[in-house]
Amino acid sequence: xxxxxxxxxxFLCLALIACSGPDDTDPVMPEVLEWKSITGTVSYRERIMxxxxxxxxxxxxxxxxxxxxxxxxxxxxxxxxGQVPVNFELMYNPAIIDxxxxxxxxxxxxxGGEAYFITDMAYPALTRGAGDSIELALVPxxxxxxxxxxxxxxxxIRGETEMLTxxxxxxxxxxxxxxxxxxxxxxxxxxxxYTEADDQLxxxxxxxxxxxxxxxxxxELRLMQALNESINYKVMGNQLRTYTAxxxxxxxxxxxxxxxxxxxxAVESTSE
Numbered sequence: 001x002x003x004x005x006x007x008x009x010x011f012l013c014l015a016l017i018a019c020s021g022p023d024d025t026d027p028v029m030p031e032v033l034e035w036k037s038i039t040g041t042v043s044y045r046e047r048i049m050x051x052x053x054x055x056x057x058x059x060x061x062x063x064x065x066x067x068x069x070x071x072x073x074x075x076x077x078x079x080x081x082g083q084v085p086v087n088f089e090l091m092y093n094p095a096i097i098d099x100x101x102x103x104x105x106x107x108x109x110x111x112g113g114e115a116y117f118i119t120d121m122a123y124p125a126l127t128r129g130a131g132d133s134i135e136l137a138l139v140p141x142x143x144x145x146x147x148x149x150x151x152x153x154x155x156x157i158r159g160e161t162e163m164l165t166x167x168x169x170x171x172x173x174x175x176x177x178x179x180x181x182x183x184x185x186x187x188x189x190x191x192x193x194y195t196e197a198d199d200q201l202x203x204x205x206x207x208x209x210x211x212x213x214x215x216x217x218x219x220e221l222r223l224m225q226a227l228n229e230s231i232n233y234k235v236m237g238n239q240l241r242t243y244t245a246x247x248x249x250x251x252x253x254x255x256x257x258x259x260x261x262x263x264x265x266a267v268e269s270t271s272e
Contacts, residue, residue, distance in 0.1 A: 010221070022169060023042060035091050038132045038133070040088060040126055041085040042081075042109070043085040043138065045146075046147050047233050050084070050111070055082055055110045056077070056114070058076045059074065059076070059105070059107075059138075061102060061103065061106060062246075063103065064100075074090055075090075075130055083109075103126050104125060105123045105125045105134050106121055107136045115141040118134055118141045128217045145240075147175055149176065149235070151174050151255070151256040152173050154170050155250035156251065157223060159227055171184050171223055173227075181191060186223065187211055188220065189208065190206045193220075199232050201231065226250040227242075229244055231243065232247065240254075
C-alpha cells in the first residue's frame with residue numbers, strides 16, 4: 001500500500017506540470033540594472049615612459065570602516081595603456097552604493113608584475129559630496145625613486161665604476177621641481193637650470209665653484225662632459241641613467257636613502 005502511494009507521486013507531479021499554463025511556471029525576472037561609471041585619468045609627475053607591458057588597475061572601494069580593510073566594489077584593468085594621462089571608465093552597480101557609506105578610487109601602475117606607481121592619498125567618490133569624475137595623481141611605489149627631489153649619487157661614468165674622490169665623497173646631482181639642478185662634481189659644487197620632457201633632458205650652463213682639488217682621474221671633467229652629452233634619461237627603480245641621443249649609456253646614479261645625509265658641498269638652487 002505504501003509502495004502504491006509513493007509510486008503515484010511522480011505521475012501526479014507530471015500531471016500538475018502538464019496542466020499548468022505559461023503564466024504559472026514562468027518565474028518573475030528581476031529588472032535589469034542600469035550600470036553607471038566613474039571616469040577620470042591616471043597620471044604621475046615623473047617624466048618616465050611606460051613600457052607596452054605596463055598594466056593600470058583602477059578600483060572603487062568602500063572605505064567606511066577605518067578599522068577594517070577596504071572592500072573592493074568594482075575594478076578595471078587597462079593593459080598596454082600607452083602613456084599618461086591614461087583615461088579610464090570604471091563601471092559599477094549603483095544598487096550596492098549606500099549614501100551613508102564612504103567610497104574612494106585607487107589606482108596602481110604595474111611594470112614587470114611589480115607596483116611602479118600608486119595612489120598615496122584618498123580620492124573620494126560618489127557619496128558625501130564627492131562626484132563621479134576623478135583625476136588620480138600617482139607617486140612612485142616603495143622601492144622606486146622620483147626623478148625630482150631625489151639625491152642621486154654617481155655610480156658609473158661610461159661604464160667605469162671607481163667613483164670615490166680623494167675625500168671619499170661621491171659626486172651627486174639633484175633635480176628640483178622648479179627647474180633648478182644642483183650637485184657635487186667630486187671637487188666643486190655646481191648649480192644651474194634644466195628642462196625635461198618625454199624622457200629628454202637638457203641641462204643649461206652649469207655654474208661651479210672654483211676650488212682647486214687633486215683629481216688624477218679627471219673625474220670632475222669627465223662627469224661634466226657626460227652631463228653635457230646627456231640627452232635622454234630613464235628612472236628604473238632606484239637608479240637614474242642618462243644616454244646620448246644614440247642611446248649610448250653615459251651615467252648611472254643611485255638614489256641616496258633618506259637616512260643618508262646629502263653631501264655637505266651640495267648647493268640648493270632656487271629659480272626666480
